[in-house]
Amino acid sequence: MGRARKGRAVSGWLIVDKPAGVTSTAVVNKVKWALEAAKAGHAGTLDPDATGVLAVALGEATKTIPYVTDALKCYRFRVVLGAATETDDASGAVIATSALRPTDAQIEAALAAFRGDIMQVPPQYSAVKVEGERAYDLAREGEVMDLAARPLWVERLVMLGRPDADHVDLEMVCGKGGYVRSIARDLGAALGCLGHVEWLRREWSGPFDADQAVTLETVETEARTEALDARLLPLELGLQDLPEFNATPEGAVRLRNGNPGQVIGHADWGTEGWASLNGQAVAVGHYRGGELHPSRVFNR
Structure with missing residues (x-):
């Protein structure tokens, strides 16, 4: 006979505006603790340095996670031009630099190749499994992997602005399994100047957007109170597609x-x-x- 699961049988979605510097798993664990929930999970990992919408499912809502994970998601991010890093973002060591800087028109033209159905190679530092091990664990040990390209649907990829010659701000709407860091890396390579992500934020994920999100500080402040219970959204929202x-x-x-x-x-x-x-x-x-x-x- 199986052991009974501890915690309350609370069901629904809590949308958290994830801050930088914490993992998605840590956010889920905090929400689960704050709501004393028996079961919790999230619909799509955000990198530790990323911010924005992290949809946390509680109880029976965890059964709807696949439908939110499969839905379109929107990201805004800044690409640093002129440098590649080992992690394809600002947390990694710089491994190559370039003095070349593309024009706005060159960037606009290059973006076209990253829209629609594309093939994308995940970053070396990613959660992709290689012979049963996570790629990021192997990368930390110094192993360079030949990761297979994966299909990705990119519905929208546009330039929002150009703060200066070294940076470009982009917005992408894509399907399941997209890596913003790979877009930055591959765009930099296509432009001949190299590139990596400085920051990224998920604006919405399927039916959930930033306007519905609460901060992690709010989760902690309202932990184990009716106020936090009242913030739960119905599990049915995860089935809207x-x-x-x-x-x-x-x-x-x-x-x-x-x-x-x-x-x-x-x-x-x-x-x-x-x-x-x-x-x-x-x-x-x-x-x-x-x-x-x-x-x-x-x-x-």
Whole structure:
């Protein structure tokens, strides 16, 4: 018999404006402690030096994490031109420099190659696994890896400004698995001047944006109070990119027991969606001829 999970059965999303200098895991652990939650996770890692939207799921909302992770995300960041670092950001040692500085028009022209469906090689210092080990662990040991390129959808990549000849500010909207540091590295290489990220901020992630976020200081100040509980957003927000079906009362009972249940609505055979009863998510599954066949069931 499994050991009972400690903590409250609290469910929902808490959106945190992650500060620089802390890991995403540390933020999740702080939120979990502050809400005395039995279970918590996040929808997309931010580098320790990055700031911005970190969507933390509690309890049953953790079952919706994949749908937020798969959603588009928006980043604003500054690229330092003229230098490459071992980590592709400002935390790493400079490994090469260049006196070349591109014009604004050259930067604009180079950005076109990084839009749409692209192939991107992760940074050496990344969480990618290489033969069971994290790339950043191997990189710290001095190993140089030949990491495979991965597909990435870049919906938008534009220049926001040019503070001076050595810097350019960009905004990118991309799909799952994008590395801003790789964009900076590869853009610098394409321009012939080298480059790395000075700072980056995630403005929004799927359905969640910075306007909904609380600071880590607020999490600490309101820890274990009703005030912090009141900041939780409904788990249903994590399902907004999926079609919603209304379950019949009888269908909801069957779905909660893990069985196909009748829903009201129409979609193509096999469409993934979620069933609700009185606005509350019951299950996620696949639509087949008037029924939803559940793959995830919400127990509340």
